[in-house]
Amino acid sequence: MNDLEFLERAIRFQDGASSPDEAAAFQAELRSDPGKLRAFADLQMQTTLIRELTRRQAYQREDQPADSPRPFRRRLPLAAAAAALIAALLGAALVWMDRRPVTQDDAVRLAGSSRARFLGQAVPGVGEALERGCDYMLTEGLVELVFPTGASAVLEAPASFRVEGPEVLALEIGRCSVHAPGNAAGFRVETPATRVVDRGTRFLVNVHETNETEVQVIEGAADVYRRPDGEAKPPPRTRLVENQARRFAAEVGGATAIGFRPELYRPQLPDRVVSYRAEPRADGGAGRLRSVTVQRGGANQTYAIERLIPARLTWFRADPGPNPNGHLASGPALPDPRRDLLSDDALDTGVINPGGSREPLRSDPVLSAGEEGTPGMAVRFDEPVVNGPGPDVVMFELQCLANPLDGDAFHVSPLSFQGSRRTRSIRAWDLTMNSPEALRAAGFDLYRSPEPILGLDDLESSPLIRTRIRGGFRTLAVGIDLSDMGFAEGESLQDLFIQDAADDEQRVDPVMIIGLPHGVTE
């Protein structure tokens, strides 16, 4: 990969930026030179790895949760169809595994998940038992498992694993952070090349595609055994203690010392919206919010609706032209003023489809009718929201299968960009269409205006056409950490500006924005 000009030609071609003559010449180059053909393949592999690593790095940084832009939205019908097909067919195809019944006492359960997706299976709900012997293939996100002995394991995508017993996790590929407290000593992770036995510790196991296994011990000790290769003699053991890391080759051979990288160990899932509860409407869909559970600073906190800080709409401007999906979701009647749909306690009413901008705001938005008004929406909380650990604000939106499954991307900004304040772009929600915790939304009425909505006055007074939406929607949720917007711990905020990220034809559909109280939990 040394020819700079060839690399540039290849990158331009893949970007669709070559002229027809340049494209033809590039292909002729590949046909005539096997070395360049191979170099091009290597470049494409490297590009894919870079893409994977940039996504993973963003995903791992707690101060910068996953942004996963999906600019090509026409894929959704295919994605939905593929997911349904996989769920129907792969589930049946995976029956070769030993699926012994699991009693309540020795069940291994899902303690939590963050933006997780499994190949061919739905993500289990929190507290649900995992099927013993079943291969789970985690293609996106993170899951945490808790074992009956008290051990816990955080697995990161991509990973293939299965539960083999109340204290045995088999990891075929991928990365897993284990915490086994004293009474869980003896817990083990089986990999294709090794058996890693806990001796009261925190450790990390990383299994590569080549079956190489890396073990890093963060605390305590772990014994690593070679998997028996059919010979009668006992497998060799390597004891690793705190701050030690070794790589074990797939084939029989010695262990290699590698750099100790404690930062790879993930003690828990990232702070996020974990779940929420809502009163069911007559059709069984989620209606009024009752409470929300958020992981803040590593601990789950549940807040009843009475404790949450409502936000009221103070500015709204849509994109130019009428929006075919409307801007108001409500029941059969509209409140007066209409903007109250955002600040009531219902998850099936809201002010939706604000204007967007691909570029995040870098200066104060203009909140005035007329040409200069900034597309988007502003809200004011009833009282200041204090920046605490983890998420400080929770936003809910209505989403259907024909929309981005990870939720609509949006920007959230302060009204004033003083000091180090900045815009935060959120491209994946905490509770997505794949999350069992994202509840089915109740049916609602969609109000569409034949006129563009360029300010609050338009929103309040424009003529409307009502359409009943009976189903197919879920209510997604995402936490917003004020630290990500440049606020210091303990600083407070009272106004927020929301803009769609304009990365596709869909716009974000907020039905509720709430502030979390500081230090008050149930």
Add this chain to the structure above:
Amino acid sequence: MLTAKETTTLLLSERLALTAYLATVARDYQIAEDVYQDVCVKAIVRREPFESAAHLRNWARAAGRNRAIDLLRARDGRYEGLDEDVLAALADAWPDPAADGWGRRREALARCMAELTPNNREILKLRYFEGRSGREVAEALGRKVETVYQALARIHKTLGACISLRLAAEGNA
């Protein structure tokens, strides 16, 4: 013959390599990821077992290539990527992730990316994480399009050299 379990495990372990090939065909990662899922389903429900890992690999590349081209033709009315003879030659030349040590290359790449300048990391983020085209990256950074493509080529070359150095050092350790 591969068992169903071996088939599934191989598809998962070769996800990146297969996605990279499909992205080369489609010039679009979203389509590549969709097609990868599609290929997985077809492989798993297939009645005839695969004779070997190589058989599965070749089949997956060919099936995925055809599917991606069909999708693009349905979407755009035409396919403007590489000619099929070049795609077939590429499939034959495609790296074997296990044999070619791509697991270690990935680890080395992660470290090499950490050594890039903030400016170069920003270009990679805009291009490969946010999925912007070279033109859009240029607009975001206020630069000429040509400058962005030259920068991308230089970054790839730098990363390739850095990976080679790291792997060589690891081999000598």
